[in-house]
Amino acid sequence: MLLRRRYDLPLDRDGAARLVPWIVALMSYLAAVALAAGLALGVLAWRWSEGVSSAITVLLPPLGDGAAANSEDPRIAQARQALADLPGVGAVQALDPAQVARRLEPWLGAGTGVGELPLPRLLIVRVSGPRRPDTAELRQRMDRVAPGAVVDDHGTWRAEIARLAMRIMALSGFAVALIALAGAAVVVFAVRSGLAIHRDTIEVLHLIGAHDDYIARQFQNHTARLAFAGGLISLVLLGLTEAFLYHAALSLDPTLMPRLDLQPWQWVLLGATPGVLVFAGMMGIAGATAKRTVRRALARMV
Amino acid sequence: MSGGGAFVRFEQVGFSYGDGPEVLHDVSFDLEPGTFHFLTGPSGAGKTSLLKLLYLAQRQTRGAIRLFGRDTASLSRLEAPVVRRRIGVVFQDFRLLPHLSAFDNVALPLRVASVGEAQIRQHVGELLAWVGLADALDARPATLSGGEQQRLAIARAVVARPDLLVADEPTGNVDDHNAQRMMRLFQNAHHYGATVVVATHNAALVERYNYPQLHLEAGKLSILPAAGSA
Numbered sequence: 001m002l003l004r005r006r007y008d009l010p011l012d013r014d015g016a017a018r019l020v021p022w023i024v025a026l027m028s029y030l031a032a033v034a035l036a037a038g039l040a041l042g043v044l045a046w047r048w049s050e051g052v053s054s055a056i057t058v059l060l061p062p063l064g065d066g067a068a069a070n071s072e073d074p075r076i077a078q079a080r081q082a083l084a085d086l087p088g089v090g091a092v093q094a095l096d097p098a099q100v101a102r103r104l105e106p107w108l109g110a111g112t113g114v115g116e117l118p119l120p121r122l123l124i125v126r127v128s129g130p131r132r133p134d135t136a137e138l139r140q141r142m143d144r145v146a147p148g149a150v151v152d153d154h155g156t157w158r159a160e161i162a163r164l165a166m167r168i169m170a171l172s173g174f175a176v177a178l179i180a181l182a183g184a185a186v187v188v189f190a191v192r193s194g195l196a197i198h199r200d201t202i203e204v205l206h207l208i209g210a211h212d213d214y215i216a217r218q219f220q221n222h223t224a225r226l227a228f229a230g231g232l233i234s235l236v237l238l239g240l241t242e243a244f245l246y247h248a249a250l251s252l253d254p255t256l257m258p259r260l261d262l263q264p265w266q267w268v269l270l271g272a273t274p275g276v277l278v279f280a281g282m283m284g285i286a287g288a289t290a291k292r293t294v295r296r297a298l299a300r301m302v
Numbered sequence: 303m304s305g306g307g308a309f310v311r312f313e314q315v316g317f318s319y320g321d322g323p324e325v326l327h328d329v330s331f332d333l334e335p336g337t338f339h340f341l342t343g344p345s346g347a348g349k350t351s352l353l354k355l356l357y358l359a360q361r362q363t364r365g366a367i368r369l370f371g372r373d374t375a376s377l378s379r380l381e382a383p384v385v386r387r388r389i390g391v392v393f394q395d396f397r398l399l400p401h402l403s404a405f406d407n408v409a410l411p412l413r414v415a416s417v418g419e420a421q422i423r424q425h426v427g428e429l430l431a432w433v434g435l436a437d438a439l440d441a442r443p444a445t446l447s448g449g450e451q452q453r454l455a456i457a458r459a460v461v462a463r464p465d466l467l468v469a470d471e472p473t474g475n476v477d478d479h480n481a482q483r484m485m486r487l488f489q490n491a492h493h494y495g496a497t498v499v500v501a502t503h504n505a506a507l508v509e510r511y512n513y514p515q516l517h518l519e520a521g522k523l524s525i526l527p528a529a530g531s532a
C-alpha cells in the first residue's frame with residue numbers, strides 16, 4: 001500500500017523528489033555505519049576492558065649480571081607461594097623469557113635479538129571470584145619477593161578504555177543526529193519545492209473542501225515511500241560493507257589489535273540493528289518532517 | 303437546507319487585493335435557498351472577486367459575509383473545508399487536474415470528504431453519464447474538447463450535491479449550443495435543490511433564461527429582478 005498509492009497531487013513527477021531516495025540512502029547508510037561503528041567499538045572496548053580486568057600483571061625486574069635469561073628463576077616459585085593465600089587470586093601463569101620476547105616482537109621486530117636483552121619476568125595473575133585482590137597487599141608481597149617488582153592491575157587502562165568507549169558512542173550518536181538533521185533538511189527542501197510546483201492543485205483541493213491534513217498526508221505518505229526506497233538501498237549497501245569488514249576483521253593480527261571476535265549471526269545483528277533503527281528513524285523523520293512542513297505552508301494559504 | 307440564519311448574506315462587504323484599490327464597495331445582498339441568480343456586469347466589474355468571496359477563496363477586507371448561517375470571518379481552518387464542501391464551484395478556467403482522469407477529477411470532492419470508493423464509483427459514473435461523458439471515464443482533461451472540459455468541471459462541482467453552486471463565466475468560451483446544454487445542467491442542479499449563481503456577461507443568455515440578476519458595475523452591486531416579476 002505504501003509502495004503503490006493514488007495521489008491527487010502528481011508528486012511522482014517532481015524533480016527534487018526523485019533525488020530524495022538516493023540522498024536518504026546515502027544518509028541512512030552513513031548514519032547506520034556511524035551507529036554500527038559506535039556499537040562495534042563499544043563492544044570491543046567492553047571486551048578489552050573485561051580482558052584486562054580479569055588479570056593483574058606482575059613484572060619481576062631482570063636478574064642481575066651473571067644470571068642466565070633462560071635459567072629457572074627462583075623468584076617465580078616464591079611469588080606463587082606469596083600469592084597463594086591472597087583472596088581473589090586464581091591461577092598464576094609465568095611467562096618464560098621466550099614468550100616475553102615474542103610479545104615484544106610486533107613492536108621491536110623479529111630478528112632484532114630481543115631474547116638477548118635483560119627482560120623482566122612476567123607473571124599473569126588471574127582474578128578469581130567476585131572480589132578483586134587487594135592491589136596494595138599484592139604489591140607489598142611482590143616487593144618482598146623481588147624488590148622493584150611492578151604490579152599493574154590495569155586500573156588506568158580500564159578507566160581510559162571506558163572513557164574512550166563513552167566518547168566513541170557519544171560521537172557516533174552525535175554523527176547520527178547530524179545526519180538525521182541533514183536528512184530532515186533535504187525533506188524540507190523537497191517538500192517546499194513540491195508545494196511551490198503544485199500550488200495551483202493544492203488551492204483547488206482546498207477550494208473543494210480538502211482539509212490541510214488531507215493534503216499533508218499525501219506529502220507525508222509520498223515522502224515516507226521515497227524514504228522507504230532509500231532505506232532499502234542503504235540496507236543493501238550496509239550488508240555489503242559488513243561482509244567486507246567481516247573478512248577484513250578475520251585477517252587482523254590479534255597481537256597488534258584486539259579482535260572483534262563475533263559469530264556470523266552477531267555480525268548480522270551488529271549491522272541489522274543500526275540498519276533497521278536508521279531505516280525506521282529515517283522513515284519517521286521524513287514523514288513527520290514532510291507533514292509538518294506542509295501544514296506550516298498550508299496555514300499561509302487560502 | 304440552510305439551518306438557522308441567512309443562507310447567503312453579504313453585508314456592506316468591501317474587498318481589495320492586498321494594498322490595491324477596492325474592487326467591491328459596500329456589497330449587500332441575500333440569497334434564499336433554492337434560488338437561481340445570474341451575476342452580471344462588464345469585464346472588470348468585480349464578478350470573479352465576488353464569487354471568490356462566495357466560495358471562500360478570499361476573505362473580505364470589510365463588512366460581513368454569512369454562509370449557511372455562519373459568519374465566514376470566524377471560520378477556523380478546520381471549519382472552512384466543511385463549509386466549502388457545501389459549495390460547488392465551476393471555475394472560469396475549469397481548474398481540472400491534468401494528471402487525473404475524468405473519473406478521478408469528478409471523484410475528488412467525494413474523496414476529500416472521505417466518501418467510500420463504492421459510493422464514489424456509483425455517483426461519479428452517474429454524474430459523467432449525466433453530463434454526456436460516460437465514455438470518457440479514463441480520459442485526461444487535455445484530451446477533451448473545451449465543451450467536454452466544461453461539462454466535466456460542472457460534474458465535479460455538483461457531484462457532492464452542494465447546497466450552493468457557483469459558476470464563473472461557464473459559457474464564456476463555448477458556442478451557443480454548448481452554452482444552452484450547460485445551462486440545462488445548472489437548471490437540473492437547481493431543480494435538485496441547489497442555490498445557483500452563474501456569472502456571465504452573455505446578455506443573450508440572461509435574456510433567454512430570465513433569472514434575477516446580481517448586477518455589478520465598477521464594484522457596486524444592484525439587484526435586478528427577473529423580467530415579468532414584480
